[in-house]
Amino acid sequence: MSYHIIVVVREVWDTRDLVGEPLGLDGVLKPLPRRFDPEDLNSLEQALQIKDREGGSVTVLSVGQPGEVDVLRECLYRGADEAFRVTTDEDLDTGARAALLAAAIRRIGAHDLVLLGVSVPEGENSLLAGELAGRLGHAQLTYVDSLTELVPGQVTCRREIEMGSEFVRLPLPAVLALGVYLLKDDPRTPRAAKAMLKLKLKKAPIPEWSAAELGLAGEPRRMRLAGLTALPQRNVETHDVDAGSEAALAALLRDIR
Amino acid sequence: MVTSENFYQDNPDLRFVMEQMVDWAAIFAMRGDTGHAEAPFDSVEEAREANLDMLSDPIGTIAAQRIAPRAEDVDRLGCRLENGQVIFSEPLQRNLDDLREAQLTGLTMDPAYGGIGFSKTFYSAAVELVSRADASLMNFFGLQGIADTIQQFASDEIKNEILPDMASGLLSGAMVLTEADAGSDLSAVRTRSLLEAEENPDGDWTLTGSKRFITNGCGDVLLVLARSEDPAKYGGGRGLSFFLVTRGERVQIRRIEEKLGIHGSPTCEIYFDKAPARLIGRRGHGLTRYTAWLMAAARLGVAAQSVGISEAALREAEAYANDREQFGKKIAELPAVAVMLAEMRVATEASRALLYATSTFVDLQEGAEKLGLNVEEKKYGRAADLLTPMVKYYTSELCNMVTSTAIQVHGGNGFMKDYPVERLFRDARITNIYEGTSQIQVDWAVVRLVRGELTAILEPYAGRVWEDIELAELAERLHDSRPLLDQATACLKQRGPEYRDLMARRVVDMALDHYVGWLLLAQAEKWRYKRKVVRRFLADALPRLRMNHEIVMGDRTLDLERLVEA
Amino acid sequence: MTRILVFLEHDENGVTDLSLQALALAGSLGGEVEALLVGQSLAAAVEVALAHGAAQVLTVEHATLANYLAGPVSSVVAAVVTERDPVLVLFQASTVGNDLAPLTAGRLEAACLVDCDGVERAGNSWRLLRTEFDARVRAAYQPEGTGPVLVTLKDGVAEVRATAGGGDVIPLDLSPAGGATGEVLRREVVKKTVNLKDARVIVGGGAGVGSRENFALLERLAEKLGGEIGATRASVDAGWVSAERQIGQTGVTVKPDLYIACGISGAVQHLVGIRDARTVVGINSDPSAPIFRVSHYRIVGDLTSVVPKLIELLG
Structure with a gap:
């Protein structure tokens, strides 16, 4: 049995190296490097594994022009079959992006699953997934950490909840937002780009659709960022403790008890 | 362990050499990668970008994120033999799977057989990156020369049968x-x-x-x-x-x-x-032609492996020295430690400079051979034949020095398995032995030095004008060392084979100090930081050249090396 | 008068603490506070809601709503929002609220923001506050246009407040939209037996712990220090430790005097849960692990050798 899977991918700020004052004098966030949203990459991996196992196709979709990372091309390098970009000049809120994506997904046509990540870095969390599922009228599940069974017409997932997890069966098509916690050498770890595909698809055209082409007149803005303030950071003065020295460890225990 | 996300992106020196020093235009033109209707790339810029991009991802990412974190386990678990079958450890198997899935098993092989068909210079960098993550994996990753040998010399029938599966990594x-x-x-x-x-x-x-x-x-x-x-x-x-x-x-x-x-x-x-x-x-023709060809490729591979191990050890030592405090300050600030760190860094960057200069000659020679350009093939072939044993000898010996010094920087901790330098030191020890010991490499090199084959390689530097005053002054000092090298080489020629063998290493060392000096000086033209590196290099290399000159010109005999009471 | 609707989560232990915080916040914003309870056997929960500031409690009882599932519950909530026309709908920033609010917003094409830690009035509209970028920035959002604003709220947004009670209960005759919706097959939830929130000493273990056996080492260390074991989601997922001990984004937020982080790299999802720890000791073999940025003491080394040494020193 084969499945057609659409993966929504995003480029996000890389907050890992954010040290010191986060805002510039203009009150705007200082420029940070950007990266492929790690949870979206996990979702792509999940889709590709299903394709490897069951056959079918993986189509990837994003909104906006690429910044530092061309996430769609990165997906093609890993084995996605097709990529589409929705173009926009505006800095859209999540709901407006969901409207564009929903229209694009309808344009792509029949599909079994729409996957994306629970996006942590910028605080979007599960918002895009829900906004999308609501507009598409699909079943939805968030905080999915694995797909335990996929059969024609339905999917079973393990989902993280407070104090444990639950197993949920959904009808297809469904929107799944993945939040995966990877262990060392976890089989869910995203694959690397493939050298040959990279050479072949470096300049492959990626079809683009504007809102007008998708039949949308322009989605109203419902949420506006009104301001940012830096939060006082707790200054941690780090003391090194020599792991090999018993005296140092004993001194540490005296300090902390 | 010092962690990173990308072993290419986090390495300014490798990036500098790849992006600014390697003459990609010449390599691509000679190999036919660009410049004609059926060429795989439209322009030099495009080909160059594809090469560098591939080093960054997937090679740099896989090396950093997958292979390096498993290195300790791979070392600990080793391989087993059960009922005549060699059993790989799980992390090793994962490494091999990762390389295969990322399609990195046919990097130099002809695209006609499913390979990527990239240059030796590119491949050297790939081997360096993988070896920095895990030196032992290079002995799988670095075996692509075997497929190259089949491609070069076997019948079409064998090629069609074997090569596609080697390119895809199905066969090792x-x-x-x-x-x-x-x-x-x-x-x-x-x-x-x-x-x-x-x-x-x-x-x-x-x-x-x-x-x-x-x-x-x-x-x-x-x-x-x-x-x-x-x-x-x-x-x-x-x-x-x-x-x-x-x-x-x-x-x-x-x-x-x-x-x-x-x-x-x-x-x-x-x-x-x-x-x-x-x-x-x-x-x-097994030994004289095919083994020689295969060994040349393998030697370049070991040189790249050595540079990768040196890089790993250097980073471990620098991180430790900037972290560890003794006598109330970071040990990196203590002069005795600073000296060790500088020696390691200079050795690693000098090794790298020579590795890619040599790789470029190999590419130019192979390209010229394919194009049937006899004059160029001879010229570049002679350079590659001389520099390949030299770079294998140089980088592997320095790799041993660097890993040993890295342990020294760690003090007692370095002797323990808790720190990666212990493994790096053990892994380094094979590099100056396999694919021909250092002594064999020196033997190969000295014969060619005595024939005068370094002259053509040094030619571009002989009459070169250095506009920058500081660099011109350094160039002057390098020029001054040339007669010492020439005299020592002439002396070997004059005094016959036995004396030549006795003094071979000294003269090869002189040639290396002199040539690598020029390579680093050329780097200093393009990156200010490198002025310090070349100064630091010459501060040791020039006195060493004079010392070796004095020894070679002296009256030592083989008898003096046999210290047995008569 | 403006109406604020508060969706209440409830389980076998009753209405959740986060839900009562949302009720308290709604009360502080001024306006008519309506609580919404969806599920089965709601009587006890209704009483709790009435005793915590709800002027009215709307109930939707239906057999298919017994176990929370986004699809059916969202169809009901969307219908209630359409009927009652609130200006603000409050949910909890939990795996229920953050699942439900966005889906409902998508259906209604309404404004929505998740993970807020503050809501203020701003003229005719609202100012929604949220901590972003690794808790370095406080962002303020302003909903635009007309229509309800759906918000999920983080723990600590308000103090739970008991009130006199005595509001109305309005049962709504709604059933989930038809069609296939899926089902919850089973839940693997542990009973809460520890109170990590009030623990003074916590020894936390992450993916780097590597095995259940190594976790036993951490347990011995915790025992010696009179503390509790905490964990990251990864080590819960791996089955080394019970989910009740999970600290971070979807687990508990702790504020111990001493937190010893063993084999924890320091992903944002975990760090948000230990931000208020007074002293952090990091033990990790990777000197560049992000956990060390918040550690007062930094031990670079293998925890399987460091932890036994600590246990031994503690006698």
């Missing part, structure tokens, strides 16, 4: 050369290959005999050096041919060695029990 290979009594002297090989059907000279050979110290001897495709001719008629190297043997029940792995380092790489003893074999190329 091994070069099966050495025997218990034939190590450095391969002309002593005794494994017999008999023609079963004498009336059919094109096929049906069988191999009998044992081979020892075979890296990845459990591979699927074995290139075997064996005696095919009657020793009475064709003795020594002239009686040896090259055979292709595929894994089967007549190829038995008898044992795998317990080694000091590179535990992730199984070193096998193989017994061929009338194993069916196919001749590669022409009879009697």
Whole structure:
């Protein structure tokens, strides 16, 4: 049995190296490097594994022009079959992006699953997934950490909840937002780009659709960022403790008890 | 362990060499990567970007994120032999799967057979990156020269049968050369290959005999050096041919060695029990032509491996020294430690400079050969033939120095398995032994130095004008050292083979100090930081040149090396 | 008068603490506070809601709503929002609220923001506050246009407040939209037996712990220090430790005097849960692990050798 899977991918700020004052004098966030949203990459991996196992196709979709990372091309390098970009000049809120994506997904046509990540870095969390599922009228599940069974017409997932997890069966098509916690050498770890595909698809055209082409007149803005303030950071003065020295460890225990 | 996300992006020196020093335009033009209608790339810029991008991802990312974190386990678990089967550890198997899935198993192979068809210069960088993550994995990753050898010399039938599966990583290979009594002297090989059907000279050979110290001897495709001719008629190297043997029940792995380092790489003893074999190329050319070709590629690979190990050790030492405090300050600030760190850094960057200069000559030679440009092929071939043993010797010896010093920087901690430098030191130790010991490399190099083959390589620097005052002053000092090198080389020529062998290393060291000096000076033109590096390098190299000159010009004899009470 | 609707989560232990915080916040914003309870056997929960500031409690009882599932519950909530026309709808920033609010917003094409830690009035509209970028920035959002604003609220947004009670209960005759919706097959939830929130000493273990056996080492260390074991989601997922001990984004937020982080790299999802720890000791073999940025003491080394040494020193 084969499945057609659409993966929504995003480029996000890389907050890992954010040290010191986060805002510039203009009150705007200082420029940070950007990266492929790690949870979206996990979702792509999940889709590709299903394709490897069951056959079918993986189509990837994003909104906006690429910044530092061309996430769609990165997906093609890993084995996605097709990529589409929705173009926009505006800095859209999540709901407006969901409207564009929903229209694009309808344009792509029949599909079994729409996957994306629970996006942590910028605080979007599960918002895009829900906004999308609501507009598409699909079943939805968030905080999915694995797909335990996929059969024609339905999917079973393990989902993280407070104090444990639950197993949920959904009808297809469904929107799944993945939040995966990877262990060392976890089989869910995203694959690397493939050298040959990279050479072949470096300049492959990626079809683009504007809102007008998708039949949308322009989605109203419902949420506006009104301001940012830096939060006082707790200054941690780090003391090194020599792991090999018993005296140092004993001194540490005296300090902390 | 010092962690990183990308071993290419986090390495300013490698990036500098790749992005600013390597003459990609010349390499691409000679290899036919650009500049004609069927070329795979439209422009030099595009080809260059594709090469560098591939180094960054997937190679740099896989090395940093997958291979490096497993290195400790790979080393600890090693490989096992069970019922004649070599069993890889799980992390090693994952490494191999990752390389295969990222399609990194046919980097230099012709695209016609499913390879990527990139240059040796690119491949050297790829090997450096992988070796920094795990030196032992290079003995799988770095075996792509075996496929190249088949591509170069085997029949179309063999090529079509074997190469696509080697490109995809389905089949792995091994070069099966050495025997218990034939190590450095391969002309002593005794494994017999008999023609079963004498009336059919094109096929049906069988191999009998044992081979020892075979890296990845459990591979699927074995290139075997064996005696095919009657020793009475064709003795020594002239009686040896090259055979292709595929894994089967007549190829038995008898044992795998317990080694000091590179535990992730199984070193096998193989017994061929009338194993069916196919001749590669022409009879009697096994050692002189094919083994020489294969070994040249392998030597470049070991040089790249050495640079990768040095890089890893340097980083560990720098991180430790900037972290560890003694006497109330970071030990990196103590002059005695600062000196060690500087020596390691200069050694690593000097090694890298020579590695890519040599790789470029190899690419130019191979390209010229393909294009049928005889004059260029000879010119670049001579440079590659001289520099390949030199770079293998230089980088592997420095790699031993760097890893040893890295332990010294760590003090007592470095002696413990808790820190990666312990493993790096053990892994480094093979680099100046396998694929020809340092002594063999020096032997190869000195013959060519005495023939004067460095002259053409130094030519671009001879009349060069350095506009920058500081660089011009350094160039002046390098120029001044040239007569010392020339005198020492002439002295060897004059005083005969025995004296030449005795002083070979000294003169090769002089040639290296002189040539690498120019390479680093050229780097300093493009990156201000490198002015310090070349100054630091010359501060040691120039006195060393004078010392070696004095020794070579002196009156030492072989007798002085035999310190036995008469 | 402006109406604020508060969706209440409830389980076998009753209405959740986060839900009562949302009720308290709604009360502080001024306006008519309506609580919404969806599920089965709601009587006890209704009483709790009435005793915590709800002027009215709307109930939707239906057999298919017994176990929370986004699809059916969202169809009901969307219908209630359409009917009652609130200006603000409050949910909890939990795996229920953050699942439900966005889906409902998508259906209604309404404004929505998740993970807010503050809501203020701003003229005719609202100012929604949220901590972003690794808790370095406080962002303020302003909903635009007309229509309800759906918000999920983080723990600590308000103090739970008991009130006199005595509001109305309005049962709504709604059933989930038809069609296939899926089902919850089973839940593997542990009973809460520890109170990590009030623990003074916590020894936390992450993916780097590597095995259940190594976790036993951490347990011995915790025992010696009179503390509790905490964990990251990864080590819960790996089955080394019970989910009740998970600290971070979807686990509990802790504020111990001493937190010893063993084999924890320091992903944002975990760090948000230990931000208020007074002293952090990091033990990790990777000197560049982000956990060290918040550690007062930094031990670079293998925890399987460091932790036994600590246990030994503690006698």
